[in-house]
Structures are given as structure tokens and as C-alpha cells.
Amino acid sequence: MKEKAILFGKNGSLVGIVTEPESHNNDHLPGIILLNAFLIHRVGPRRLYVKMARQLARNGHTVLRFDFSGIGDSLVENDCSDSNERNLQEIREAMEWLRSRANVSKFILIGLCGGAHAAFRSACVDDHIAGVVLIDGFFFPSEGHNQLGSQVSNLYFKRVFKTRLFEWSAWQELLSNPQTYLSAIRYIINAARPRISEKPQSEKKPMQMVWQKLADRGIESFLIYSEGRSKAIDVYHAIHEKALNAIVGTYKPSVEIIPNTDHVFTPRWSQERLINLVCLWISDTWPRTQV
Amino acid sequence: MELFYFGDPAKQLFGVYHASQSQQKSSIGLVMCYPIWHEYHYYHRAYIILAKALSLAGIDVLRFDYYGSGDSSGDDSECSMTQWCRDISTAVKELKYGCGLKKICLLGSRFGGSLAMRVGSESGEIDGIVLWDPVVGGREYLRDLRRNYHKFLRFQLAKQPDMKCDVFGYNVTEPVYNEIESTNILEFRQKPADNVLLIESMLTKHGKQLANCMHSSNICLSCKHVPDNEPWNRDSGPATSVQVSKHINTWIAEVFR
Numbered sequence: 313m314k315e316k317a318i319l320f321g322k323n324g325s326l327v328g329i330v331t332e333p334e335s336h337n338n339d340h341l342p343g344i345i346l347l348n349a350f351l352i353h354r355v356g357p358r359r360l361y362v363k364m365a366r367q368l369a370r371n372g373h374t375v376l377r378f379d380f381s382g383i384g385d386s387l388v389e390n391d392c393s394d395s396n397e398r399n400l401q402e403i404r405e406a407m408e409w410l411r412s413r414a415n416v417s418k419f420i421l422i423g424l425c426g427g428a429h430a431a432f433r434s435a436c437v438d439d440h441i442a443g444v445v446l447i448d449g450f451f452f453p454s455e456g457h458n459q460l461g462s463q464v465s466n467l468y469f470k471r472v473f474k475t476r477l478f479e480w481s482a483w484q485e486l487l488s489n490p491q492t493y494l495s496a497i498r499y500i501i502n503a504a505r506p507r508i509s510e511k512p513q514s515e516k517k518p519m520q521m522v523w524q525k526l527a528d529r530g531i532e533s534f535l536i537y538s539e540g541r542s543k544a545i546d547v548y549h550a551i552h553e554k555a556l557n558a559i560v561g562t563y564k565p566s567v568e569i570i571p572n573t574d575h576v577f578t579p580r581w582s583q584e585r586l587i588n589l590v591c592l593w594i595s596d597t598w599p600r601t602q603v
Numbered sequence: 604m605e606l607f608y609f610g611d612p613a614k615q616l617f618g619v620y621h622a623s624q625s626q627q628k629s630s631i632g633l634v635m636c637y638p639i640w641h642e643y644h645y646y647h648r649a650y651i652i653l654a655k656a657l658s659l660a661g662i663d664v665l666r667f668d669y670y671g672s673g674d675s676s677g678d679d680s681e682c683s684m685t686q687w688c689r690d691i692s693t694a695v696k697e698l699k700y701g702c703g704l705k706k707i708c709l710l711g712s713r714f715g716g717s718l719a720m721r722v723g724s725e726s727g728e729i730d731g732i733v734l735w736d737p738v739v740g741g742r743e744y745l746r747d748l749r750r751n752y753h754k755f756l757r758f759q760l761a762k763q764p765d766m767k768c769d770v771f772g773y774n775v776t777e778p779v780y781n782e783i784e785s786t787n788i789l790e791f792r793q794k795p796a797d798n799v800l801l802i803e804s805m806l807t808k809h810g811k812q813l814a815n816c817m818h819s820s821n822i823c824l825s826c827k828h829v830p831d832n833e834p835w836n837r838d839s840g841p842a843t844s845v846q847v848s849k850h851i852n853t854w855i856a857e858v859f860r
Contacts, residue, residue: 315608315615315674315676316608317606317607317608317617317674319606327606329617329674351648351838352644353644353647353648354674355673355674357644357772358641358771358772358773359672359673359679359773362673362674363678384647384651385604385606385619385651472760475760476760481757539760540759540760540761541758541759541760572760572761572762573759573761573762574755574756574759574760574761575759577772578755578756578759578761578771578772579756579761579762579764579769579772580764580768580769580772580773580774581762581764582761582762583772
């Protein structure tokens with residue numbers, strides 16, 4: 313496994329680290345791109361991306377982890393363009409670099425949090441993407457946002473309060489912090505709201521259509537969620553689960569939930585579990601050539 | 604900005620060199636020593652802003668990741684204090700001889716400050732040290748980390764791991780734990796540097812202790828207060844970095860030019 317630092321993109325303003333496998337016996341394997349977890353630079357939270365990239369390179373993949381403009385060492389772009397659109401362009405530039413320098417023609421995008429959002433959006437529009445690993449991602453359809461937001465909040469508060477109901481420390485926190493009273497009141501209001509104003513299922517359709525398009529294009533997907541304080545899993549239950557079940561055909565994205573961990577998989581046991589899950593799914597979906 | 608790997612080929616370190624951007628180039632170079640573990644992430648952005656500001660002011664700056672951290676090779680299970688100090692010394696040589704500089708300053712935040720002091724004391728070749736909220740006592744530092752990690756996990760509804768070998772998701776081996784526990788930057792055999800700049804976000808008893816200790820060791824100490832609330836527990840804003848860079852620049856100009 314070899315690592316090198318690269319500059320690429322418009323004016324060489326984007327910074328990345330390429331991790332290459334020892335041998336190129338597996339040139340047919342897709343290249344892998346790791347996308348920034350929100351504002352955390354290319355090493356990933358708790359160095360998660362470095363460990364993942366090295367393991368994937370040991371499995372024969374060429375891996376690029378890079379910083380979007382304005383994050384880490386990549387320069388800030390002052391072109392005033394929409395940051396989501398700019399991210400898509402930068403993913404295209406990353407793929408272009410791998411295509412021309414590492415002889416890779418298909419790609420897997422992996423992202424955590426904001427990185428998952430970017431990976432998902434990119435997969436929706438780019439035909440060079442063979443698969444996506446979406447880790448604790450929040451992505452909403454643009455329509456019905458408010459309605460879904462309250463649905464997600466309901467699921468979240470129900471889950472968190474249920475988990476902490478019998479914890480003395482949780483009651484101590486509740487009694488000592490006025491902010492938690494507000495949360496509790498908000499929960500009660502939210503819990504009551506769907507009965508008053510819930511609309512029919514129309515909000516679920518936009519996301520179902522997006523997933524159907526990915527299914528029709530044969531893009532493999534793996535969704536991984538933490539079951540701790542993060543709301544990402546509630547977004548999944550409120551939006552994606554039903555949308556995925558409604559897809560026509562045999563397409564079935566893999567979904568894994570890792571309980572008892574936080575949004576960025578801080579405890580070491582959960583990092584190891586996450587890396588194993590990702591590597592296993594990729595090697596099952598795109599097997600190596602037996603030499 | 605130049606990105607490169609350097610040092611022992613078996614233990615490659617990742618570095619970013621910010622060349623002086625001013626016609627009035629300083630003869631002094633600055634090696635930036637990151638904090639360790641999760642605090643590395645909180646200071647990463649601040650270090651970039653600092654490095655850019657100082658290079659614009661005419662100072663050659665090298666940022667680098669310790670072995671087993673950031674983009675450098677190795678794994679956190681292979682870390683040790685001896686290795687971290689060796690990495691700082693390697694970075695010092697890289698900047699000093701690579702750029703033909705006469706003098707070298709170290710900048711260290713949190714435990715990076717403790718490492719900078721140890722390297723200065725052991726090598727006797729460091730001309731100045733900037734300490735930004737340094738960790739003074741290792742025992743207290745570990746106790747705070749364990750307590751904060753415990754609180755963090757409980758809040759996040761996460762399962763408690765074995766706290767001694769897992770600190771905020773980093774693999775802390777027994778020898779490293781013991782080495783850090785026995786660290787106290789007030790105790791050094793040799794003077795780490797003739798000039799030290801102490802930058803504190805919050806005024807604590809440690810500042811006074813350091814001042815007394817340095818005074819008795821004939822070290823010329825300057826102290827600056829840049830108010831910020833526990834920047835080691837979150838990303839500090841760019842305003843803090845800009846203010847810190849101004850203090851460093853002024854201090855270097857006063858002491859070395």
C-alpha cells in the first residue's frame with residue numbers, strides 16, 4: 313500500500329491523498345472516493361477515513377480522500393456558486409483525476425454525514441458511479457420538508473426519552489437544565505401535531521422516485537446508521553425505509569444499524585465495526601480477481 | 604503551500620510547507636506541533652490559518668502530522684512520546700536544512716506544547732517556543748480527558764468502552780498512558796529555549812506556575828491572553844487564530860529580528 317499527496321481540480325486548488333494497492337492485479341475494481349464528513353478534513357473523524365482507505369487499498373482498491381474547497385488544505389473558491397453544485401463539480405474532478413492517473417473507470421463514493429449527502433446527490437446525476445456507501449446521512453426531499461421534519465423529531469424524542477427514562481443522570485440533567493424542559497414541551501407538541509395536521513402520503517413520493525431512478529440505473533447502495541443521539545436514523549425510518557420498500561423490482565439496498573454509538577462513530581469498537589461492514593460489503597459486491 | 608512526505612522511509616511523516624511570502628524573509632522558521640488525539644482535529648483549521656498568516660509575514664512554516672496521526676503513516680497503536688518527539692526533531696531538521704534557516708521556533712498547542720518543551724530541553728537547539736494553552740500536568744490532562752469522554756459518551760447514548768485504552772476513539776496504549784501521566788512541563792533538566800511566548804485562552808493557575816518556573820530558569824517569557832472558551836473542546840473560530848498569529852508575529856519580530 314502506497315500513499316501520496318496530490319493537488320488537482322481547477323488551478324490545482326484541491327488537496328487529496330491517494331492510497332494505492334501494492335499490486336494492480338485488480339484494475340477492474342472501482343476506485344473509491346471518500347467525501348468530507350461535514351467540515352472535518354480528509355482524515356475523517358477520529359482518523360476513520362485513513363483507516364478505511366488503507367483497509368480498502370489492502371483489498372485492491374485505489375482510494376482518494378480529498379478536501380472539498382474551503383475545507384482542510386483545499387483553497388476557498390470565491391466564485392459564489394452554490395456549495396452543493398460546487399461539491400458535485402469537485403467530485404467529478406476527483407473522478408477525472410483517478411480516471412486519468414489510476415486507470416479507474418467506475419467509482420464508489422463513501423461519505424459520512426454531509427459526505428453522504430454529497431455522495432447521494434452525485435450518484436443521482438453521474439453515470440460513472442457504481443455504488444454509494446451512505447453513513448449516517450441526512451438527506452431530505454426538498455418538498456414536504458416541514459412535515460417530515462416534525463415526523464423525524466417525533467421519532468427522535470420518542471427514542472431518546474425511551475432510552476434514558478430509567479437513567480438517574482438523565483433526570484438530573486432534566487431538572488438542572490431549563491433547556492431540557494423546552495425539549496420536552498417541544499416533543500409533546502410534536503407528538504400531538506401529526507394527529508391534527510398529518511397529510512396523506514404525498515411527501516414520500518419524491519424520495520421514492522429518486523431511489524427508483526438509482527435502482528433503474530443499477531447503482532449499488534449501502535446505508536449505515538448509528539443508533540445514538542444522531543437523528544439520521546430517524547430520517548431513515550421516517551423517509552427512506554418506506555421509499556425503499558416501495559421500489560419496483562428486485563433492487564434492495566443494504567442497510568445496517570450500529571446501536572450504542574454516536575454520529576461520528578467515536579468509540580473504537582464502533583469504528584472497527586463500521587470499517588469491517590464497509591469493506592465486507594464492497595468486497596462482496598465487487599469481488600477481487602483470484603490470482 | 605507544498606505537500607510532501609518526509610523522514611524515515613519506513614515511518615513517513617506528512618508535512619505541509621508554507622514558504623515565506625514576503626520579500627523581507629525572516630531567518631527564523633516555525634515548526635508547528637499539533638495537539639494529540641481528538642484535539643488535533645479542533646486545532647487543524649486554526650493551524651492552517653496561522654501558517655498562512657505567518658508565511659505572509661515572511662516566516663517559513665512547516666506543519667506536519669506525527670507518526671500514526673493525520674495523514675502520516677502508521678497507526679495510533681504505534682505511538683509513543685519518544686516517537687512524537689523524534690518526529691518533531693525530524694521536522695525541525697527538514698525545515699532548518701531544507702530552507703537554510705539559522706533559527707527555529709516551535710509552536711505547540713495543548714500536548715503539542717508539552718512535546719515542544721521536551722524537544723527543546725533534550726536537543727538544546729530550539730531558539731524559541733510558542734506555547735498555546737499548553738498541557739502542564741499529564742495526570743490532570745488524562746483525568747479531564749477521561750471525564751469529558753465519559754460525559755460525551757453518556758450524552759451521545761453510546762456504549763462505554765474500556766476508558767483507559769480508548770480516549771475519544773484513539774488507541775492509547777499502556778506505555779503512552781503512563782508516559783503522559785508522568786509528564787510535567789514545569790520540570791525540565793535543561794532550558795528548552797531562551798525565549799518563550801505563552802498564549803492563554805483562559806487565565807489559569809498554570810500561567811502563573813509557568814511564569815515562575817521560567818523566571819527561575821532565566822527564560823525570557825512573554826504572556827498573551829487571547830480570550831476563548833476551551834478551544835481544545837471545539838473548533839476555535841478564525842478570529843482567535845488571526846489574533847494568535849499577530850501575537851506570534853510581533854513576538855518573533857521583537858525577539859529575533
